[in-house]
Every structure is written in C-alpha cells, then in structure tokens.
Amino acid sequence: MRGYILRRVLQSIPILIGISIVAFLIIQLPPGDYLTVYASNLRSQGEFIGDEELEALKAQYALDKPVYMQYIRWITNFLQGNMGQSFYWNKPVSSLIGERIALSMVVSILTLIVTYGIAIPVGIYSSIKQYTWSDHVITLIAFIGVGLPSFLVALIVMYLGVKYFNLGAGGLFSADYLDAPWSFARVIDMLKHMWLPVIVIGISGTAGTIRVMRATTLDELSKPYVEAARARGLSELKAVLKYPVRVALNPILSTIGWMLPTIVSGETLVSLVLGLPTTGPLLYRALITQDMFLAASFILILSSLTVLGTLISDILLAWMDPRIRFGGAE
Amino acid sequence: MSNENTNGHNMLVQVKNLKTHFFLTEGIVRAVDGVNFYIDRGRTLGVVGESGCGKSVTARSIMNMIRPPGRNVAGQVIYHRQKKEAQGSTVTEEIDLLTLEPMSAEMRSIRGGEFSMIFQEPRASLSPLHTIGTQIMEGLKLHMDIDDEEARQRAIEQLQRVNIPKAEERIDAYAHQLSGGMCQRAMIALALACQPALLIADEPTTSLDVTTEAQILNLMRELQDTFHTSIMYITHNMAVIAEIAQRVLVMYMGKDVELAPVDALFYDPRHPYTRALLRSIPRIDDEREMLAVMRGNVPDPYALPTGCPFHPRCESRLRVCSQPVEVPYVEVSPGHFVRCHLYAGGG
Amino acid sequence: MAEPNIPQVQDQTLAEIGADLEDQVSSSVQLLTHGQLVLARFKKNRLAVIGGVILAILYLLAILCEFVSPYDPDRRFQGFVYLPPTTVHIRDAEGRWRAPFIYPIKRMTDPKTFERKYVEDTSVRYPIKLLQKGDEYELWGLIPTNVHLFGVDDAAGPLAIMGLESMGRDLFSRILYGSRISLSIGLAGVFFSLIIGLVLGGLSGLYGGAVDNIVQRVIEFIRSIPTIPLWMGLAAALPPNWPQLRVYFAITIILSFVGWTTLARVIRGKFLSLREEDYVLAATQAGASRWFIIWEHLVPSFMSYILVHLTLSIPGMIMGETGLSFLGLGLAPPAISWGVLLKDAQKIQEVAIHPWILWPSIFVLVTVLSFNFFGDGLRDASDPYSQRL
C-alpha cells in the first residue's frame, strides 16, 4: 500500500510539471511579448509607464533571458504566490482568482457527489430489475443523457427559465447576497442556486455512470460468488448489496479519476452560459482580452487541483480494495 | 416406485418427477424435464451427463434457488428431516421443499444450514472483496445462535479441519491470496461449517490439477465419514465417480436415463447412452486408435426430438423410440432404474 | 483444423468431448459472413437505424447545401432583422385548401410602444415552388446555377423557415452552410486522432519498454487535465490574423489533441495481447515480416473496434467546435458553423425575445444523439459480448 501511494504520488509530479509547461506555453504563444502588451494596454487607458519600470518588470520576468529561464522564473514566482499581473484588471492575478477557483471546486465536487449519489442507486435498481419496464425507461434516459452537450442544455434551460419561470439570468447568488461578505445566510443562498448548474453539469456524467453501474452490477450478479452467497441462505437483498454491489462499486468509484476533469471541464463552459461567478467567465474574459497571466494561472491551478483530487481519490480507493491494498493485482 | 425406507434405504432426499424450465424470449428451455432419484443418508450420489444436460439446474432446484426466467413447473423434492425429540429419540418429518417460498425464512434456514453447495470455480465462488473468514462466519451466524467470537473460533476450526495450514492467519486472507486448491478447501470449510445433512458438490474439482483433485476427493471422503454427510457429486469425470460414489445418476437432455449402484453402472450399463458414455472413456489398456465418439450431436435445447430425446443418436433404436409416447421407467434389477423402451418388458 | 482431433490425454472428460461436438455443429451452421451478421444485428436495433438515417440525411444536406438552402447565406434582407420564422400556409384566408404558400410580410411599428412588428399581408399569396430560381451560386464551386430546391418569388419577401438572424440573414440557409464545417470537423478531427492514435499506440504496443512508458505518461498527462479550459487556452493562443481555413485545421488538431488518447490505449492493448496470440506467432515463424503481420492479421482484428470508437468520438469533436466557436474562441465570421451561429445566443435576453436563434443547437443535439445511437448500435452489432457502457 505504501509503495502504491508513493508510486502514485511520484507519477503525478511529471503530470504537474507538464501542466505548468502547457500553461506557460499559453502565455508564450500569442505574438508579441506580454510586456509590450502590458505597456500598450496601460497607454490605451491613458496611463504612462516609464522605461525604468519596464526594465524592472523585464528583469522580474527574466524576459531578457532564454525561454527556459523565463519558465523557471515564472514557475518559482508562481509557487511563491506571485502569479504575475492581470493586464486587463491591472491587479495581481492572485487577488482575482482565489474565490472563483474555490467556487468552481465547490460546484464541481457537489456535482460529483450528486452524480454518484443519483447514478449508483439508480444503476443498481436498474440492474436488479433487468428487462422490466422501469429498467427500460432508465436505460433509455441514460442513453440519451450521455450524449447531451451540457452547455447547450444550459442554454435551453436558461431560455426556458427566463421565458416561462421568470427566473433571473442564472448566477449563484440572489441580488441581496451578490456582493455581500461571506456569511452562513450567503452560503445557504448559494446552495439554493446551486442545484440548476449542478444538474446541468452532471447530466451526462450521471447518465454515463448509471450505464456503467448497471452493466458492472449485472456482470457481478451473474458471478458464482453471488450464487454462493444465496446458497449460504442469505436474503436476496443482503446477498446483492453485500457482495456484487460492493464489488461493482469499485470500478465505478475509480472512475472518479476521469470524472473530475470532465466535470471541471463542463463546469467551465456551463458557468459561462449560466453566468456563475466561478472560473469560467473570468477565464473566458482573460482569454478574449489576451490577459495571459490570468488565463494561464487559471488553467494551471484548475488542472493541478484536478490532478490532486484524482490522486486523493485513487489512494482512498486503493485503500478500499484489498486486491491493491495487499499488493495483489493492480 | 417404491423407495420407502422399508426396502433397506435410509433416504435423505427424494426427488420425484422434477421439472425445471426456463422461459426465454427465444423459447422454453426444458433444462430438467422429469428426473427421479434419491440420496441416502451418509452416502454419495454421483451425477453425470454431457454439458448442458441439466445437472446444475437439478442441483439448484434441490436448493430451491431457481430464479426467473426459470421455474420449477412440476415435481417434488422431499426432504426427510430428522429431528431430535426431547426424549432423545429421533423423528423424521417429510417436507416438500418446492412448496416452500424460495426466499422464505424456513427455506433459507435449510439452505446453507442443512443443505449446502460448493461450486466449480472455487475462487470465483468467493467474494474478491471479503475475507474468507467473513464469509464463513456469516454462514455460521446466520444458522447458529453464536456471537462473533465463537463464530471466528469455529471458522478457524473448520479451516483446520480441511487441512488449511496456519488457519488462524488464513482466515483473514482474501481469495486472491490463496491457491485454487486452497480456495476449494475454504469453500468446503464454508459449506460444512454448519454441519449440513446434504452437500451438493457441482464439479468441485474441474478447475484443479490432478494432484489437488485427489487431495480434495480424499478430504471429502474423510469428512463424510466423520460427519455422516450425504453428498451429491456432479462431475463429467467417470473416474471420479468410480472413486467416490455409491450410486450414479446419468442424465441426458434433462431426463434421468439411468440410476444405478456404481458397480452395476460400470459393469452392467443398460441404457444405450450410458454404454456410449462409458465407451468414450479412454483406457490405458486400450488398443483402439481412436476413441469411440458418440455419433450425432447434442440436439438443440429449444427443439427437442419427440419421443426419447436420445433416439437420433441411439444405436439400438426401435421404431417406438421416435413416437411421442412416454418412455417407460423400469427397475431392471433392485435399485437399478433405466428409462428406455428396450426394457419395456421389465428387463 | 486440418487433422482429426485425436484426444491423447488419459482422462478426457465428457466436457471436452461435448465441446468438440459443439465445434462441429457451430462450424456447419456459420454460413453468414461476419459482415452480414453485423448488418443483421444492426438492423434489429431501431434507434441505431434511425440515428443512421438521420445522419445520412444531415450529411446529404451538407453536401448539397447550396442547392437545398433557399438563399445565399450572406444575403441580408434589409429591414427584416430578427424576422420570426415564416408561417407556411396550406389554407387561404377563405379557408380553402391550397398548395403550400406564404403571405408577404409587412413591417410595422407599434405607434404606442415603438416596437417593431411583422404582419402578414393576407391579400396576396405566393406559392412555394420547387426548383425556384434565386441567388446565384456555384454548386461545389463547379457548376454555376441559380436553381434552388425550393423558394418563393423575391417579391414575397423572405421565406425564412427558421427565421432571420441579427443581421437579417436566413437562418436555415446559414445552418445548412454551417453544417459543412460542423459536420466535417468531426470527421477531420477523428481522422487526425486516428493517425496519432494508430502511430503512438502502435509504437507503444509494438516496441514496449521506454517508448511505451513515455507514450503512457503522455496519455495520462493529457487525460488528467480538464479539456475545455485547455482547449480554450490553446484556441485563444491562435494568432487572430490567421485565415479561417488555417484556424479550421488548428481547431481540428486541438480537438484531436485529447481524442487520440483512448484510441492509442486500446490499440496498444490490442497489439500487446495479439503479439501473444498463436496465429501471429505462427506467422512470424513462417517468416512473415512484422508489417505484413500487422496489416494482414492485427488490423482486421480490431478494425471494427476502431470504427465504432471513431463513430462515438465524432460527437465530442462536434461539441468541442461548437463550444469554442460559440465562445468566440474558435472559428469566427465570415466562416459559418453551428457554433458561430450560436454566438448570437450568448445573450440570454436576445434568446428570450428571438428563441428561433436556438435552432442551431437543435441541429447539434440531433446530430450528437444520432451519432451516439448509431455508434452504440454499431458496437453492439459488431461485438455483441462487449459491455454496454
């Protein structure tokens, strides 16, 4: 087990480095170096930036050095909490992204919980009731749900909401709490607004997980150990819940590994349509305005958190599965 | 049929005209279609027959654990249950298991408590995520009134009894940590934990190597001597039958074609199918170049031939064999039954 | 098998004899080829067949879009901005049944609210005609003509079956033209993924060792990052002055950047397992070259898997393009794609007043679902024992 954890942690280090390189590339790719952009941005706002200041910034970002030095400088700065300057907002990036990333993660994790909370029991039910009409209905809905592009669903839901239910234009807070400081009441208000985005983001994941859960449970239900449990005199419910479901849960839960990136990904797009105060809209604005420090920081932090989340869930799952815990099969 | 205790038998289970069918969209599979036999107390009944002839379904019917789309459409499984009276004398009551609800408390207390079953693939029959101890103790606690501590103690004893070394440690092992032979020992320990009256072994050694198979067979015989357990032993392997069984049931396409004492079956097989079966076993002293392979194929389970299901492949076929009439079931010698038109006159 | 199967083991069991018999049965029954079997099973799956038919229609429309669309996609109807979908009548004002026709639209301004209103002028009827002459175009850039599948006389004003958009252009025509990009980008993206997946997965499975290790790490890396932020970042980093064709290919490559990973994994797995299989071993010993074996034996053995996988990954690509263009990070006008058209729908207030601008999303939904149904049916038909996930 300890070996597994160590291996898993070591594995994620190159991934994190890779992510940081991609993020850095995103800063580098647009034509012109960002100081020029910065200066012209300031000038367009009527401010002036002196040569000395420019030189200082140049030194800070190692712009006179080769690219890999720039990368090293950027990433060390980043790790120390200095994520660079947002040209558009003219503020340090770190002051802009904290709450948004936190909210993104809250929405994503809540979606994850709701996804599994719905999909697992429904999938089990569907498999136990195989070939009954309720199973057929669930299968069909799940089948359609898998293919639904969440941001289009968001768009249509928004339209229906505005048109027929007189809902506001999305968001996570009601007007009273929009700019209020954090308080218990604000959290409650947020949770009340959370269900719609959570459902929209979760649709396809939930549908997919229902299908996987159903298929794996069906697979397990036909395994000899279930029959053996019945032959031992166990009640049907107990024989099913204690053995096959428990076994089927493992591969399902281990898909958290790829669910989290998918959900974070969906959250970015859906939050844009629904106007949530999470990463999506700000990242979008950053990209549109070529505010690359901000954009890259978002991508780096979002991806790193996803990788960490996956790492943690993998370790928890390994701990749950004796076959891995005792170093048997992978 | 007169298989009462009067003619020397001490029956534990008597199966009469058992029919178990599967109702599928493609048609009805008559997996078991009229089977009669009995299992004596403390004795072993061997069951043989080609793949798909309904051996496992028969076994599961006795445990009353046929699930939809399958159903027991006819017949009885009579369990001669012995109960100790207060005075110390034993009384036998007869229960037709098929009249009990499969998931009723009474049926479940028999299943696993008084009848138990072991399966072909020992490792697959154990949960991959639970220790073998958990599974043995689960059965014990279900059928006996004991606490965790005692259940664990008994589980360890059971594991020792089936010759699992270091039982105190192995009880916390998972199936993937044990060899196939060890898993089957654990399964046997599990099945015998509650000292059942009947042990159904459905091809328990098929997936094991020959040495391990011999060990397991010895173990089962020893345990049978100790606990006086009846065994229904399902196998494809005639050699194993010769070694372990006192009586043999031969099945073909869901029918009982022959039921005989083991010696009678090997030295005086009556049904043409049994004869063909015995001929297809290779012998060391055999001089034939090729084995006699039975001619023809196993018929389609959805479209059984009319009359005797074996007639298309039968060497001694009579004209009546393909007629849609009941095939006579004849006792050709005491305790030796054949279902065949050849013996319609009474042997 | 050429030689008769003479059992040599001493205790051949009944099971084995039975299995031999079964082999003989099944080999005599298999008269249908694999392809016929797949087709027969596929036809039984109604949803999959419907999906296939819808896809066929959509692609046909895309190919013939100049002919099918009633107007040039860039033609602006002055003064008819956001005209609601035209009502096609089959009964006239007196209640008589007629061939489909429309009434011309008059623009009015509400004297009180100053809102723009469109009103039908029921005094004149303009029948919808097949093969109507209209805007000039060159079919496939080759055949100059002005015949459209259907249309009305220009005097009738626009025949906008899905309404006009923010600049007074016919949405239906634009959707048809947009389907060229939206539907083809999925194919192109899948093609790139296939190439990358085949090469990297193949190398990985064939050579193993360090190559395999590197490829596996790269795949893990790509799969562990949230794709959409990454796509957005990469797309935004494209120089804004690139021509649309180059952007199209860049977007395709960005989309395949993630798509190839699953394919590569499976191809690697297949190579690894097939390496061990008897017939490959036999062929190697018979002196066949490595590439010959791959081409002759390995590729056919997972052809159906690849086909199914590709079919099922097209919708993701289509959605990716739609999403990026919708955000303004992908293709941009004058290029037309469903995503570009949906950009108008970004403002929810606009959607609430002119809901027909959501039409492109319906096309995306239908396409994506059809691909899923079709691909799923294909998978079940080609491999009935695979898990239905």
Ligand SMILES: Nc1ncnc2c1ncn2[C@@H]1O[C@H](COP(=O)(O)OP(=O)(O)OP(=O)(O)O)[C@@H](O)[C@H]1O
């Ligand atoms: N759950 C089920 N659903 C449908 N048909 C079944 C089911 N279980 C068994 N059958 C059918 O019943 C017939 C007998 O099956 P059974 O498993 O009893 O054969 P068997 O004699 O045990 O064969 P084997 O030696 O291969 O174990 C087979 O044709 C099988 O297809």
Ligand SMILES: [Mg+2]
């Ligand atoms: Mg069986």
